[in-house]
C-alpha cells in the first residue's frame with residue numbers, strides 16, 4: 331500500500347509540473363495492526379478470568395452463601411484466576427520493560443551454568459510430578475547479560491519442556507526413562523543453553539509462529555497448565571536484547587529442542 335501525495339506546481343513561465351510522492355505504508359500499517367491485535371488479545375486474556383471471578387463473587391453473595399464446602403471450593407478457584415491475571419500482567423510488564431531497554435545491551439557477567447543449574451533444581455519437583463527426569467550437563471560458562479532476564483529465559487524453556495514435552499506414549503524406552511536433557515556449553519563466542527525434550531513434538535506449521543505473543547498450539551492445554559502464551563515471546567525479546575540467538579526445532583513423535591546463544595564475556 332502506498333500513500334500518494336500529488337502537488338501541482340505552476341511556475342510563472344506557465345509550464346506545469348506535477349510532483350507525485352509515493353510513501354510506503356505497508357510496514358507502518360503492519361505495525362499498527364500488530365499493536366491493535368496485541369491490545370485486543372491482552373484485553374481478552376484479562377477479561378476471561380475476570381468474568382469468571384465476577385461470576386463466583388455473585389454466586390458467593392447469593393446461592394452459595396450458606397454452603398461452606400462450595401464456598402471453600404469457589405474461593406480456591408477464584409485465587410487461581412487472580413493468580414493467572416497477576417502472571418499475565420507480570421509478563422506484559424516484562425515485555426514492555428525489555429522493549430524500552432532494547433537499545434542498551436546488558437553487559438554484566440552472568441554465570442550461565444550456575445543460573446541454569448539453579449533453575450533446573452527449582453523445577454525438579456514439577457518434572458517429578460509429571461514422571462520426567464531432568465538430566466543436566468553443565469560446563470562452566472560466563473556470558474554478558476542481565477541475570478534476571480536470563481533467569482526468565484531458562485525458566486520458560488525448561489518449564490515448557492516439562493509442561494508440553496511429556497510423551498503421550500510409554501515413558502520408558504529401551505530401559506531408559508524419557509526425560510529432558512539440559513546442557514550449557516561454550517561454542518566459539520557464545521554461551522549456549524540447550525533444552526531437549528522427548529515429547530510428541532511440534533508440527534512444522536506451528537514453528538514459525540511459536541514466538542508470537544499469545545500464540546499457543548492448544549490454548550486449553552496452555553491455560554490448564556498456567557501458561558500466559560507470552561513465554562516464548564519474552565524469550566525472543568530477551569535474547570534479542572542480548573544480541574543473542576534463539577533457535578528451535580522439533581520432530582513429531584521424537585521431541586523438541588530449544589537453544590539460546592548469548593555472547594560470552596570477553597576478558
Ligand code: ADP
Nearest residue numbers: 490491494546547548552557558559560561562
Ligand atoms: P505458554 O504460556 O502457553 O506456555 P509459550 O509462549 O511459552 O506460552 O509457548 C507457546 C506454545 O508453544 C505453548 O502453548 C505450546 O503449545 C507450545 N510449546 C512450547 N514449548 C513446547 C515444547 N517443549 N513442546 C511442545 N510444545 C511447546
